[in-house]
Amino acid sequence: RAAAAAGDPSTHTDNQKLLTKWRSPAAVPDRCQGIEMDAVTVNEDGIPYFFHSGFLFKGFHGAAERANETFTELDEHQHLGHVDAAFRLHYEDHPTEHNNIIFFLDTQIFSYYQHKLEGGYPKNISEVYPGIPDHLDAAVECPKPECEEDSVIFFKGEIFHFNFKTKAVEMKEFTSMPNCTSAFRFMEHYYCFHGHNFSKFDPKTGEVHGRYPKEARDFFMRCSNDHVERERCSRAHLDAITADNEGDMFKEVNDTLKVEPIELTFKEVKSDVDAAFTFKDDLYLVKDEHVFAYRVGENHTLLDGYPKTVKEELGIEGPIDSAFSCDEHQHVHVVKGQLMYDVDMAASERNATNERSIMFPSDAAMCGPRGVTLVKGNHFYHFDTLKLLFSRAVPERHQVSLELFGCDH
Template identity: 45%
Template sequence: MTVVLLSLYVCLALALSNAAPVQHDKIMIKDAPEGHSHPKGEDHHDALPDRCKGIEFNAITPDEKGNTFFFKGDHLWKGFSGPAVLSNSIFKELDEYHHLGHVDAAFHMHHQDDPSVHDHIYFFLDNKVFSYYNYTLEQGYPVEIQQEFPGIPSHLDAAVECPKGECITDSVLFFKGNEIHSFDIKTKSVKKKVWTHLPNCTSAFRWLEHYYCFHGYNFTRFHPVSGEVTGIYPKDARKYFMRCGEGFGHGGNASRQRCSEVKLNAISTDDKGRTYAFQDAMYLRLDTHRYGSHHFPISRLWKEISGGVDAVFSYGENMYIVKGGQVYIYKSAAHYTLIEGYPKPLKEELGIDGTVDAAFLCPNQHIVNVIQGQKMYDIDLAATPRAVKKERPIPFPKIDAGFCDANGVKVFIGPEYYLYESPTILALGKIKPAPQKISPEKFNCEE
């Protein structure tokens, strides 16, 4: 009996091995080698892609919480470190459209005038667009791309948001080949540009007011209005946008400055609500820390400024930068532009001789407070000509930077600051308030 059963098992095994393969419901993945397909649920899900081996991303976008997602095939990475996971583990409805291949493009909507779409994430798959908020697909989606974004083609290569102030209006840049379709979110009008100097972008990413075209495992930074590329590009994305261990150190592995070592030269908020801290020849955005913090050369935004600054303040639509007895005035519209005729001497512009230590302007005021040594000068910016209106002593022999917002006046000395209710309290106060330490979260430093 045992021999008979064994013979039956052998015959059954041989029959199964020679039978036609079971037909699975197959899903073609665009990233599979030509002539290959991956059956749904099979082991291609287990073979996690490794972005540190130099892959090409299909899409990149932040979410409303500041997390950045990198997409490749049916996988994604959340943040600048960590392994890949299946896209449908976070955006589950995308799984229902796997026959479309991968996410072609994605962007984070910036349109504060319309809360119904602001902070949503849009995904583009073939000729469809998906809208997500808080990782939940909005009711009624997906829809045809033309229905949501008239004039925008299907099968996109990349997309990136461009808020007003960086572009002329709240816009989205859509990439297809070397054609860029600039979509005005409010009017739904489209302007087509051809940027042959840019590589074909397979994904695009806005990070801390900078715009990046990703191609292969490289990236190229570009101007969102003109497409201009300045600097030496392309650069390896693994050195800047992910943590890939030894040999890929710049962005993710570079050691951060200790908070006790921070010494600021200036801080200011412009009329668009963008807050900048200046330290030596670098600047840092303080209002975007949820997207990560990074120091950039001052000359990247303010091209005419080399090295550090003495003081910075904003008045109306202009940003004033004081350096070495000269005043530079920049229009704070899309990518700061130096006003014709500047720089001018400090004496001619503000009526002060020599150099200054700090300057600040409180919200909705036209009196700039300029600090020079142990003296604070009040200057009326609405007056012509501008001259010192009042001179008052302050209880510090020298300060590094000053800043005024709705919370009061902050006087920075090294890594600490002193908070006063107003410039008048600063000048008249006999007792110094207790010093406070700068925030490591905002200033990208280690305690």
């Protein structure tokens, strides 16, 4: 705008043409057509924001809107039509900055809190993040202990780890990762988007484990019909949740961020389940008085001898409310009411032992590398360690519909 204000009519005309292009109905992108995102982050409520050209997609479904309708100052300062990178700042040691949404546009940085531009912004990237290059490809926050210190990972061909505490920049070699056009931290997992595919990676090493890349539309884009979306978001209740050995979640016994009728994948179960857990390479579903065990693969296969009774398999009378296992143990933890039991899965005759009370009953439960998740009604709670389930300190409450199903409410 400075050039136009100084009397350069060609620049003014170019800007007008660009704005006209943005506002043309034909230019509005469709996320279900396999487009590449410029940047991905979450807002203060955990709702994912996907940026493409001058547009913004809120949540995992719904039409695009112009990004400048939500973040007005981005358009006031620069008619760039894109965002290079974005992340939600995770820096609890500095509460005045914690939870701000940070945008990178060419050489400048914009910091927003509750969709309002913070005073003094925009600033040059070099002023706020010394040692970080301009015109970035992607960026993602990495709070401790997921990284050694509260950090941001920047991508521009090379990988830069920026330490908030020391302002030090460490160069990394993520040799197994593709070139990220955007990056995203969601449910304590890290995703690199490249084209319309994505790969999940370890933020410390860049290692990609499992069967990647995967199609982003199958996991992060809700492209099914509207009545299915309304049903999913209005119900927003989990009967069971677990994770496989790669850390991918199964919700209502389906792949991460996808919802399908159970009988499509587990035909022997046919309807809702009471609990689900993984042990070694197998997935266990508990329904009423029976346990179904499946070998997980392209086609989940019911193991020989199943279903078995809950009493035979877990040493406790069914039904149960939830169950989960942690990688480092050979025990499955069974929740029934407000009591939790341990079952040694290596024992020839299994019994539910070590009865103790937990903080509250749960509809679903899951254990992963970063702790235990309990789901109760429309909310879930994260515990860093198993022991915290027996304390009196209630952790932060999260909303299932927003953070697990990607709904807008």
